[in-house]
Amino acid sequence: MTSFLERARSDIGTPPIAALQIGARRFSDHRAHAVEAFPPMDDMRDRARAIRLHTLANLDRYLAQFADALEGVGGHVFFAADAHEANEYVVQLAHARNVERIVKSKSMLTEELHLNDALEAEGMEVVETDLGELIVQLANDRPSHIIAPVLHKTRFEIGTLFEEKLGVPYTDDPIQLNTIARRHLRPLFLTADMGISGVNIAVAQTGSICIVTNEGNGRLTTTAPRIHVAMLGAERLVPSIGDMSVILEVLARSATGQKLSVYTNVLTGPRRPGEPDGPDELHVVIVDNGRSKVLAGPSSEILACIRCGACLNVCPVYRTVGGHAYGSTYPGPVGSVLTPALFDLDEWSDLPYASTLCGACLEVCPVRIDIPRLLLDQRNLSVQTRTGPMWMRRPLRAYAGAATHPGRFRALLRAGAVIGRLFRTGWIRRLPWRGAAWTRGRDLQAPVKSFHRRWKERNRGS
């Protein structure tokens, strides 16, 4: 597999990254205005954090309560240990109900599971109905952002894509593009046998699932087809409806700067007798896929994440390389922690290093996840398992040896100054070995007579 750096290298400076930079900045500006206009935000973040951490600490209990409550209102619950079990359940259900066409609203979890591939391999048609996801699907692309899958695309590219794939005249007018997508999707909603959605928040007390969208496609996906399958990450619970409202207060503000997303659907069970709409069957697939392992490990705090994407929008690394460089479903700072924790640290050991630890992510996180600390912990873990940048070990050991013996340290500084004198201009333009990574884009000031020596001379050896 390629590394983060290799993937980043091929993306840096390209038009998609330029588009993404503008979009990410717009989101983070909107967030900043929304937070400023809402003085209780800080308290609300504390409350949201407390709710999420409390839920995680009692997750087994709340999952059981959720399952009981949902079954009590006629829903079906399936606990899937991994991607295979989750996909298999949906595939079997679709077969059993003679499902041919499936409409889907946006869900990062289904991306994580590669659910579409599993369904399509069985001959079913899967249609993404979120505008961004539809564009991703038509373009055979991958999402680059948690809440805005095509943040890396311009409306001009989308115009060309629609012209090619949907056979419509070219337009780059956003309103017309929306209309085209709507006309394309409406008949598909009405003829689909199954709707698949993600879940933003599940409520243990009532067995409800909450789905937040800005386009209304979620509402159609979950209510028009006769079967609704909701894919729920096992950690995405809160105890009560009141707790849910606290999460909603911080979610949209952090994501897009909205007070509330345009559509907030709270669904409790399938259609009851006498009700005009809603699915005949509701299945909630509760997916573990590594989450229990994360919960038991040192990065458990990352499971408090409510997937607002705010950390991506402010991350200078994400803004430079885009979402695809992270190589997995979850990009940005949250992905750099979540991906190695959920899956395999060996395979993803470079992700925790894809950060300068600047702390911008922690500054905006609605549940105050200390992402820099989690990245530091994972770096330490990757060093212990020797999957990290082990080339640093020798130099750092040698440096630590000098730095714990002041005499040796001062000798090192003297040696540095002697070498530094070789560079008449005071600047080093080319360094050997790993140092070449520095001088590829920057010069280095040559070391000079140290402060230690200057102090000694100034104070006559005190």
Next chain:
Amino acid sequence: MATVQLFVTCLVDAFAPQVGEAVVDLLERLGLTVEFPFGQTCCGQPAFNAGFRDEARRMAVHTLEVLDATEGMIVLPSGSCADMVIRHIPDLVADDPDLSEAAQRVAARTREFTSFLVDDLDVTDVEATGAGSCTLHHSCHGLRNLGVKSQPERLLDNVQGMDRVELADATECCGFGGLFALEMPDVSIAMLDRKLDNIEASGADTIVGGDISCLLHIAGGLHRRGSSIEVRHIAEILAKR
């Protein structure tokens, strides 16, 4: 008069000793006695940030031993090293009760240079004089972990004869990140380029910062570009009369 301990940090020691001297000059001008614990080396931050905690811990313990043997406030001309001493070293040695106590004592006495001036000494005008215009880059760790933002701004605004102009995205990371600059060079350089574009666009003739690590990065980039913009640690500006 009160005595303060100067911890210059390893990068100032090797690459920018004039910054240490500027700190000494300024603190003495304010009537303080400055001592320099001669056994000081490196706080261990580079190893800590890279995930090498054993190596980091050894350096941290040495730093604690040197600093805990002194008295008075400990002043560092670096937000990120101050953050290491204040927040991370106590975590690193938390398993050892004696070291842990020492770490708490040392952390409580440690201050980033500009926050020491403004928050502890209550000084915002150090009667410095300068010329031309400057713009301020906020270094991440000082800014977000220690809340150092208004302190350098106020100090700079009171420098006679020097104008401070705004820097676009002044709080965005320059892409240094310690060993990140070596581990992810292309990403680091792209981030630096954005920072340099903003610095050049500000029109200032001096870029000022509070952390020599970021400043080495920015200076290296400006020099590679052939820019004439000067790079100064804030202590150098404030020490000038």
